[in-house]
Amino acid sequence: MTTLITHIQQLVAVRDSYHLLRGNEMQSLPLLEDAFLLVEDGIIAQYGKMYELELKVPVLPAHIIDATGQFVLPTWCDSHTHLVFAQSREGEFIDKIKGLSYADIAARGGGILNSAEKLAAATEEELFESGMVRLQEMMRLGTGAVEIKSGYGLSLEGELKMLRVIKKIKAAAPIPVKASFLGAHTYPAAYKESHAAYISLLVDELLPVIAKEQLADYIDVFCESGFFSPAEMETICLAAGQYGLLPKLHVNQLNSIGGLQKAIQLNALSVDHLETMTPVDIQDLAASNTIGTLLPTAAFFLRMNYQPARQMIDAGAAIALATDYNPGSSPSGNMNFVLSLSCIQLKMLPEEAINAATINAAYAMELQDELGSISIGKKANLIFTKPMPSLAYLPYAFGANLIDKVMINGIILA
Ligand code: NIG
Numbered sequence: 001m002t003t004l005i006t007h008i009q010q011l012v013a014v015r016d017s018y019h020l021l022r023g024n025e026m027q028s029l030p031l032l033e034d035a036f037l038l039v040e041d042g043i044i045a046q047y048g049k050m051y052e053l054e055l056k057v058p059v060l061p062a063h064i065i066d067a068t069g070q071f072v073l074p075t076w077c078d079s080h081t082h083l084v085f086a087q088s089r090e091g092e093f094i095d096k097i098k099g100l101s102y103a104d105i106a107a108r109g110g111g112i113l114n115s116a117e118k119l120a121a122a123t124e125e126e127l128f129e130s131g132m133v134r135l136q137e138m139m140r141l142g143t144g145a146v147e148i149k150s151g152y153g154l155s156l157e158g159e160l161k162m163l164r165v166i167k168k169i170k171a172a173a174p175i176p177v178k179a180s181f182l183g184a185h186t187y188p189a190a191y192k193e194s195h196a197a198y199i200s201l202l203v204d205e206l207l208p209v210i211a212k213e214q215l216a217d218y219i220d221v222f223c224e225s226g227f228f229s230p231a232e233m234e235t236i237c238l239a240a241g242q243y244g245l246l247p248k249l250h251v252n253q254l255n256s257i258g259g260l261q262k263a264i265q266l267n268a269l270s271v272d273h274l275e276t277m278t279p280v281d282i283q284d285l286a287a288s289n290t291i292g293t294l295l296p297t298a299a300f301f302l303r304m305n306y307q308p309a310r311q312m313i314d315a316g317a318a319i320a321l322a323t324d325y326n327p328g329s330s331p332s333g334n335m336n337f338v339l340s341l342s343c344i345q346l347k348m349l350p351e352e353a354i355n356a357a358t359i360n361a362a363y364a365m366e367l368q369d370e371l372g373s374i375s376i377g378k379k380a381n382l383i384f385t386k387p388m389p390s391l392a393y394l395p396y397a398f399g400a401n402l403i404d405k406v407m408i409n410g411i412i413l414a
């Protein structure tokens with residue numbers, strides 16, 4: 001099918017060519033005013049200013065969408081989620097209101113272990129159904145690609161169950177889905193004192209099956225005091241590397257323990273969280289090829305200090321944004337709120353935030369040739385906003401639903 005979108009007030013993130021944006025470059029967000037966009041078979045086929053329409057599209061298709069007063073953007077890429085889980089955890093949310101910390105809750109068997117217990121009792125069908133519902137809700141909020149982690153299985157059967165569910169979601173979803181193996185999310189109770197045995201389960205038993213069944217694109221480890229050390233993360237990542245899995249890693253959320261430096265040394269595609277960054281950490285990230293993925297809603301929900309985005313960008317780092325959608329630290333898959341928080345609390349400029357949630361986030365899940373900008377040949381996954389006074393209004397008017405409609409593969413979502 002061919003669709004022509006006309007009279008777009010601003011066509012945002014128009015890029016004839018593209019690269020990962022770092023430092024000052026993140027401020028540059030090219031756009032066309034009074035523009036058109038042509039979609040053929042789900043792919044961006046042409047775009048330009050309205051006065052160029054006759055020249056660039058000599059024969060108009062039958063299907064035309066008038067976008068007068070609307071901004072059109074590439075959909076968000078959410079490169080870090082844990083959206084497959086069995087149950088929400090609002091009981092812990094109340095415990096936190098009453099004064100317990102995330103670490104207190106984890107120490108008494110709550111947190112990730114609570115989710116693991118619930119996951120063990122759920123069937124693949126139940127996990128698939130609830131995961132698809134969350135994914136569809138995210139699509140309606142403007143997300144056009146998503147990464148999903150395992151990590152609530154924490155056993156041979158549990159991790160394989162989660163990864164198989166993610167594989168089914170991948171096959172069923174109309175948007176690209178990437179899978180990360182996060183068996184190293186926490187030590188299950190039975191392995192609390194025998195780390196080597198659990199790492200051997202991950203490396204010697206799980207990885208070969210994951211590789212054989214092609215269940216993961218990436219390896220992830222929660223590198224944190226009381227969870228996995230940088231050395232343990234290295235062992236796991238090197239083993240996963242034998243099967244071609246690139247690292248995307250949880251580091252520097254609660255403590256700075258050298259996880260960031262180890263991740264960079266391991267050529268990680270991204271280092272995610274980064275709430276706790278020393279000046280040296282910021283310099284090391286900026287000097288590396290690794291993308292820093294910030295998860296501001298996790299800091300918001302856990303009442304932690306926000307990621308020092310300003311310092312990281314000013315130092316020259318490449319920054320992406322994601323939701324971290326999970327039942328414990330970020331029970332929301334809403335990238336629009338991530339965008340607002342990153343401007344309000346992390347002091348990112350609207351242009352930087354939009355770039356971080358589109359082109360850089362596409363790079364953070366190796367989808368830069370399919371998504372992340374308005375470029376000929378990329379997927380027509382688009383956000384149409386409601387009429388707004390300016391693009392900055394999008395993060396400014398936090399909590400408002402400014403999305404009029406979402407197009408996925410050239411089709412407007414019902
Ligand atoms: O990214 N920090 C580790 N993992 C998740 C939280 C998982 C949970 O609490 O269930 C995160 O914040």
Ligand code: FE
Nearest residue numbers: 080082250324
């Ligand atoms: Fe996470």
